[in-house]
Amino acid sequence: MTDPTQIPFLIKLLDDESPNIQSKVKRELDAFGPLLMSELRKISFPLSNRQKESLDLIFERQQRAQLRRLWSSWYTVEGGYPRLEAALSLISDYLTAYDYDIRLSGLLDDLATQYRRKYNSKDPRLLAQFLFDDLGMQGNDEDYYNPQNSNMNFVINEKQGIPISLVSIYMLVGYRVGIPIEGCPFPGHFLARIELYGQNAFIDCYSNGQLIMESDFLKARDEIAENITDTLYEQISTEAMIRRYLANLVRAFQIEEDLTSANFVAGLFEDLEFRIANKTFETITPDQIINCSEPRYLPGNLVKHSRYGYRAIVVDIDPECRATDEWYYGNQTQPSREQPWFHLLVHDSEQVTYVAENNLLPDESRHEIKHPLLSYFFVRSDGGAYLRNENQWPETDF
The missing domain is CATH 2.30.30.390 (Hemimethylated DNA-binding domain)
Incomplete structure (x- = not known):
């Protein structure tokens, strides 16, 4: 069956008590591929819990298949920032619920437009103030291991995330407004590295955009790590950042027993x-x-x-x-x-x-x-x- 007008009738059959009928209906719905999602948005009747659960499983399988098919596409994107955004877009599309039509690039464009209207400055401190003070983006202390903290769409809309996802937003909005910002894999944490007055400085995006000067780290090096200077200057590749995202997601899904x-x-x-x-x-x-x-x-x-x-x-x-x-x-x-x-x-x-x-x-x-x-x-x-x-x-x- 390939007629999309039959989708509402098939969805109602998901409540059938026969496991054989349910299994056959799920296969037929799955065969519609991406068309199923767009047709679902047109349905006027409310979905039962069983229908929602069955559709969730179908869409999860489809999203996994799509991400697996597209995964290697970001490897060949030119430029560190565009490559990072391409990879995070794929991950975010996978993690975003099927009934939301959101694209990361549009969300980042909107943040950049808002920033230009309010400040129109290339001062990285003002961008940090805009994101973490004006907009109120912050660390998600209460639900740190939620997989959605690695979903840029979720982080931007809910204004909360983990260190690396907040830094990534800061970096990618900075790229759009001409402010160079790098990731810094600080031990047990993740910071943003900026330049102020010709010297390295750091923004702790998880702590409301706190500014930390390099000299502050050097004064406390005995308490942090003897080789802290090497860490402060370490260049992290896009691949290494995405590696961290994937490791975080594996751990988060394991905690959820998914x-x-x-x-x-x-x-x-x-x-x-x-x-x-x-x-x-x-x-x-x-x-x-x-x-x-x-x-x-x-x-x-x-x-x-x-x-x-x-x-x-x-x-x-x-x-x-x-x-x-x-x-x-x-x-x-x-x-x-x-x-x-x-x-x-x-x-x-x-x-x-x-x-x-x-x-x-x-x-x-x-x-x-x-x-x-x-x-x-x-x-x-x-x-x-x-x-x-x-x-x-x-x-x-x-």
Whole structure:
């Protein structure tokens, strides 16, 4: 049956007591694809609870199928901000209820227009004031693990979210009005990095747009982390930001015991992990390869030592070797210190190693990793992905 005029009659049959009839009707409704949603908006009669539940399941399946089909499209979008927005639009469309016709780009355009009308300034402090004071966007303390906190449509409309989603709105509205804003993966948190008077400053979007100067962090470095300076200057890629979104969503769905959604998002996570770990070098020049400082592997990636052959999982990364000269020169391989170095949990042992990037290869076997510290640093999805949690890697004394 493909006649859309039959949709109201099919929906009424969802209340039939026969499981066979219900199953057949669901298949026929599902076959209408995206047309089902538009036709549903025309229906004049109220839906029963059973009808709503059945339609919800159909639309959830359709939304998963659509996101899976379109997922890789954002990988090739040019420019960090447009690529971030493309990925977040896909995630938000997936998380937005089927009876809402909302598009992230339009919501961001509207925020930018409102800001220009009120301030028309390129001062990042005024944009923070507009979003987090005038509009009242804030952290969602009461429902922090709600998956909707990763839905930009929800965050903008409800004016609440988690650190990374609030920072993303600040970044993308800033991009529209000509204010450069970057993400800063602060330990256990996520901040926005701006420039003031030629110096780095930070906006805590989760704390009502609080301004924090770099000097404030440096004064408190003993209480925060010894290597806080490296964190403050760390450049985070679009892929790394989306990786955080997916990890947050997997955890949120697990807390809700929605394992179907958790496993689906974990599949997207694995797809992104595989892309990051196996970037093609076809269009990269030799100079770019030599000077590339972005690590090939991220926490949760599985690797093999190219010389010794052991399997391991990446748990933490240093942009360059931070070991002492004594430790470094006692290393049998002595690779270059001017490259990313990785803290690894070695499979089927209690060993923790520190290895240079050029001594590692991707472990394409994707077999399980066994290590006594694994559960402290990672959550494993039902799909098999290792998702890094917020437990910090301790300062290492080499």
